[in-house]
Amino acid sequence: MTSQEKRLSFVEFVAMIAMLFATIAFSIDAMLPALPEIARELSAEAPNRAQLILTSFVLGMGLGTFIAGPLSDTFGRRRVIVAGAVLYCIGAFAAYVSSGLEAVLVARLVQGIGAAGPRVVSLALVRDLYKGREMARVVSFAMMVFSLVPAIAPLLGSVIIAGFGWRSIFLAFIAFALIGSGWLWFRQPETLPPEARRPLNAGALWSALREVLTHRTVLYAVSVQTLCFGALFATLSSTQPLFDETFGRGGEFPLWFALIAVVSGSASLVNAALVVRLGMRRMVAVTLVVQLALSAAFAVFWLSGSGDMPGSTLPFALYIGWTISVFFMAGLTLGNLNAIALEPMGHVAGMAASATGAIATVLSVVIAAPIGLMFDGTPVPLAASIAILCAAGVALMQRMPRS
Numbered sequence: 386m387t388s389q390e391k392r393l394s395f396v397e398f399v400a401m402i403a404m405l406f407a408t409i410a411f412s413i414d415a416m417l418p419a420l421p422e423i424a425r426e427l428s429a430e431a432p433n434r435a436q437l438i439l440t441s442f443v444l445g446m447g448l449g450t451f452i453a454g455p456l457s458d459t460f461g462r463r464r465v466i467v468a469g470a471v472l473y474c475i476g477a478f479a480a481y482v483s484s485g486l487e488a489v490l491v492a493r494l495v496q497g498i499g500a501a502g503p504r505v506v507s508l509a510l511v512r513d514l515y516k517g518r519e520m521a522r523v524v525s526f527a528m529m530v531f532s533l534v535p536a537i538a539p540l541l542g543s544v545i546i547a548g549f550g551w552r553s554i555f556l557a558f559i560a561f562a563l564i565g566s567g568w569l570w571f572r573q574p575e576t577l578p579p580e581a582r583r584p585l586n587a588g589a590l591w592s593a594l595r596e597v598l599t600h601r602t603v604l605y606a607v608s609v610q611t612l613c614f615g616a617l618f619a620t621l622s623s624t625q626p627l628f629d630e631t632f633g634r635g636g637e638f639p640l641w642f643a644l645i646a647v648v649s650g651s652a653s654l655v656n657a658a659l660v661v662r663l664g665m666r667r668m669v670a671v672t673l674v675v676q677l678a679l680s681a682a683f684a685v686f687w688l689s690g691s692g693d694m695p696g697s698t699l700p701f702a703l704y705i706g707w708t709i710s711v712f713f714m715a716g717l718t719l720g721n722l723n724a725i726a727l728e729p730m731g732h733v734a735g736m737a738a739s740a741t742g743a744i745a746t747v748l749s750v751v752i753a754a755p756i757g758l759m760f761d762g763t764p765v766p767l768a769a770s771i772a773i774l775c776a777a778g779v780a781l782m783q784r785m786p787r788s
Contacts (some may be wrong), residue, residue, distance in 0.1 A: 392514065395523075400618040401573065402511060403527040404565040405466065405503040407534040408473070409446065411561055412500060413439055414538035416661060417625045419551040426551075427486040436757040440750045441490040443618055445476075445497020446504065447746030453505040454739035459585040462510040463575050469502020470566035473538060474559045476772035481555035487781075496558070503565065505739060525664060535646040539640035541622035564611045597740045605785040609669065610719060610745040612774045615752030616676075617715045622757035623767045630762055632701050641705065649709050652716025654771065665721040670782040672717040676710060677775035684768040692763065704764060711771060
């Protein structure tokens with residue numbers, strides 16, 4: 386029986402894809418409430434290093450993105466997604482039993498490599514079954530469900546930590562991955578028939594990568610995307626320490642993060658309403674200019690001493706507003722930059738999507754990790770760094786070729 390004859394209902398298919406997408410968000414955001422305890426237990430002498438728990442996962446995800454798509458073209462979608470989930474679970478269990486921070490970071494790297502399967506191949510699976518507007522409809526609905534995960538993941542993580550300790554978060558990751566991959570394995574037939582599969586060709590991979598790295602428009606778009614990812618991941622890494630150490634609101638963090646996620650989630654709606662009229666390049670450039678101004682102003686506000694106002698809620702309110710603006714910036718730039726990068730690569734779209742996504746993700750970790758380690762008890766290093774990243778992004782957008 387073919388996959389078309391045994392196709393899942395629209396609602397079940399969307400829910401399954403949304404859960405596979407959500408593996409990434411859950412793996413990052415549910416860890417945020419655990420960072421203070423991880424720092425105390427595994428890195429008391431250098432508490433900022435606990436943030437590497439997040440960036441090591443992102444690094445692994447970026448490395449896995451290089452190969453997940455091509456592997457699924459050779460071995461089929463289901464096998465690669467499930468194999469990725471198995472590797473993800475192995476990494477999660479290794480992190481659960483590890484006694485040192487370095488071992489946990491290696492385990493998180495492995496976990497991230499495994500997570501690339503659900504991240505990349507799920508889109509290919511959707512593409513196998515749906516075309517054009519129907520595909521866009523599936524992805525839109527799945528992303529609507531997926532967008533709820535960042536809002537609830539820190540709260541769920543804090544509940545798990547309170548009841549069972551921070552290491553139990555890794556067991557929750559295993560359960561989540563088993564449910565998602567089991568759902569796929571037992572309910573979704575393979576969508577790529579054997580006759581449509583392609584041999585794994587190192588030459589073709591290298592050729593596509595070389596084409597991506599030598600096309601000037603793609604190179605500029607990926608560079609700006611790297612800067613935006615770097616700003617986003619640096620903010621994620623520093624958010625919990627800022628709540629806990631700077632504002633003394635660590636206990637409230639999951640609720641405030643849920644508010645930030647819900648409000649900034651509307652960026653996709655704003656982008657959809659404006660991008661047709663303004664164009665992708667202008668949307669990105671204007672957004673970066675606005676974020677540059679906001680981040681610079683927030684850093685100056687704090688450097689002037691205004692951030693140290695005993696009894697005043699203004700600094701915290703401004704911090705919440707600024708953090709929302711950073712997440713909003715990501716919603717208004719990353720999708721558009723991805724589209725700009727892939728626009729001239731239609732003849733190698735699959736390879737180009739894997740290559741550009743992997744390059745931007747891996748290099749963003751090189752940017753985000755040092756910014757997180759600069760945390761000094763104030764938002765100044767983060768805000769100033771994001772202002773610099775936005776300034777560099779604006780300069781690159783001005784020089785980006787038109788074709």
